[in-house]
Amino acid sequence: MAIEGEDDQRAKPFLPPGDDEEGKSSRGLMARVWEEEKELWVVAGPAIFTRFSTFGVSIISQAFMGHIGSTELAAYALVFTVVVRFANGILLGMASALETLCGQSFGAGQNHMLGIYLQRSWLVLLPFTAALLPLFLFTTPVLRLLGQDESVALMAGKISVWSIPAVFSYSLSFTLQMYLQAQSKNRVITYYAALSLSLHVLLSWFLTAMLGMGVAGVMGSTIIALWIPVVGQLVFVVCGGCPETWNGLSCEAFKDLWGVVKLSFSSGIMLCLEIWYNTILVLLTGHMDDAEISMTLNINGWEMMIALGFLAAIGVRVANELGAGNADKAKFSILICVATSSAIGFTLFLIFLFLRGRISYIFSTSSLVAGAVANLSPLLAFSILLNSVQPVLSGVAIGAGWQSTVAYVNIACYYLVGIPLGVVLAYVIGLGVKGVWLGMILGIAVQTLVLTYITCRTDWDHQVFAARSRLKRWLVSKPDNEDPPNEA
Template sequence: MAMDNNGTTTITPLLSNNSGHDLEKPASFVREFGAESKRLWKLAGPAIITALCQYSLGALTQTFAGLVGEIELAAVSVENSVIAGLAFGIMLGMGSALETLCGQAYGAGEPRMLGIYMQRSWVILLTTACVLVPMYVWSPPILELIGETTEISEAAGKFALWMIPQLFAYALNFPIQKFLQSQSKVLVITWVSAGVLVLHAFFSWLLILHLGWGLTGAAITLNTSWWLIVIGQLSYILITKSDGAWSGFSWLAFANLWGFVKLSLASAVMLCLEFWYLMILVVITGRLQDPLIPVDAISICMNIQGWDAMIAIGFNAAISVRVSNELGSGNARVAKFAVVVVSVTSVSIGVVAMALVLATRDYFPYLFTTSEAVAEETTKLALLLGFTVLLNSLQPVLSGVAVGAGWQSLVAYINIGCYYIVGLPAGILLGFTFGFGVEGIWSGMIGGICLQTIILVVVTSLTNWKTEAEQAESRVKRWGGGSSDQS
């Protein structure tokens, strides 16, 4: 899919027959699939491990805080999921603009531009972090507004104040990671994240439990861990120059900022609408009559879904790099075939994950609860969890394709329509009006994910990849680090 100068959309089938290669021959297809799958896993494997390591930082802190006391657990949990979760989604989304620009510039053979792009993203994200600071400062009334008790809100608000350094680590970290990912330097990020996780586990035990520093120790370890990730990755870039992609700090970082801001905002809206969608499910479930058991059950399911989502995030990063690199290089057909390979691979894993959820639905709830009522409710929700896991094996991949190709604005509109105009109202209608409870709420929201996935499949299938490659070349020239920036 692409727009010409008159705003007309051009579409062609996903796999055309005039590509110069006979993909219909089984042997040729298998060889190509194997080669592309190998390239994919070199990116996706480390990206999955990185996502798991960074996800585990907050999870470990929450676990150690829970060993101190109930109020400490609640403070860390609420701050981590609501305040920091909101900031994480915004920062990750805005930083994802670099996946398009850095990936296409690197594919076009313009590595020097990557450093300029990263610095521009730093300027934008650091400014955004300053804008978000008041949310941390006034988090207690914000949390009370959404229904938290005064005791939990005040404890979480105090912890949020101590976690402001983490916010600025996010602002530097995500551009750095996109900068490295676009060059396929994913192992650097993985080793740094894994090393920091080991240190984080030890110092969390030392400060939170052994020395008895409680929430103060939790804040120190979590802040320090995120800043160690930033320092480790940045040290690699400054020492190695990243094969010419880093040429030092430049005033060009402040050029053409408005165009960068627009793409960053589109990326943020696109990803945040996805990131927050299932989080809203827990909030709405809390509005049911006698919500304690449904909320506990849905929280267990979301925990399972969160860990499974790390796999999808790895594939999201991998396909974003593959598509942006190949479009930047002008290899439209290779970009197109990479989409086929990652979709087949991710959906296959999704089918296995769905089968695992359904096969263990009578057992896995007891890993999280000793309550028979909560376990029974979780078992009832397992079918919906299985469908969600399956859908979320493909949906993030298609979002990664969108980021790699630069379709953030289009997907943002699709997400608004499918999630918040169709899925969310349908869930509220089924859950409350028709009395299906949490099953109805979740079913309606799954409908929104289904609709969004179908639309993205159609859009991707009808994309004119040759035209996308031409647009990538134009984008690299327009947002380059040279004279074009000065105009």
């Protein structure tokens, strides 16, 4: 089998035919960098665009809600910034376990396992999504207990119920994306992302401006926009788009579920702690309705989509190379991805540091808002700079399967360092919003240093062994093979 055959060509999918170790070592550095950049952007480009599209759907919905009324806008911002983002974070994290398994299996040439892992992930994520329903069904009473304005609480409860189909779309969307990315089938992801974003603008305008459906029109369009990629990708997979990795529904999906559950929950905790961390800024300051806070958070959110694209790309690259037994290529991929993402982050850092308040005139004509944004711009710039490195290191952890370790790191750095420091700086020293944000930046900085140390100190040859041991333990025989699977 591919996992045991060190000489099996399927275990080296990224090496051109006839490329031996001597040839590989003799290649120039620039040629290696160019080759790796191409491999990286095959995943990063579509991943960034897709995340821009998903985030764009939310921003477009928010814009249309603003035209309906201030109460609707405040309620929508509250639901999607807190409740939906929490669900989105933990589901994206749990789905990243599939990125580990599919990426390593594809690198090892176990193509038939990708479809089985996809089905196992569905069996884990869909029931968990159902378990999140109380968050959406009881939003109004929870907000009342927290002292939220009655009209906003009632509207938020209505929007939360509308959000339930959207949240279920995340379970299928994230898993399908990671299944397709692991085998570099990214065009279909990009096409449907572009289609959903375009239709959302048109449909939202038609339902609200032409038919006057209000909140129901915006939320109905949002649901359709989020389900278009899911249906399209699902049809692509089951109707012959992935003949080597999809062999139909299989009873094998019900085997070894506990291992997938553990890896999924570790992944979910890891990424949820990261994504929800930024929401703490809003909750601690209570400035949800302030234009400058909303504006800077949206800018930071857009930039974060670039970072999450690189997170997906390096996760796939590391997983593929570890599955293929290429420890050196995994290390080289990490180096190139960090360098590329850092270059983009540093460019944006300079832009936001020097333009400062002038950025705000894209969204507002108020000089007061511009002044407030200028005051927050240095913190935004440093956040963007750190976001260009930290998610890449988290992606390395996903590709290697270290989710549980990084979850502990995140708890320590974010919730024992960042948030306490933010509270002290904001409320004891009196820095307010800037204090909370500065504390969060320090927490991310500590986490980045810890993950850098872990990555640099890792024995990547041992990671190859760990990846192959995991794959061998969960391997099942091919559908046309009557021999029993090879047990570890």
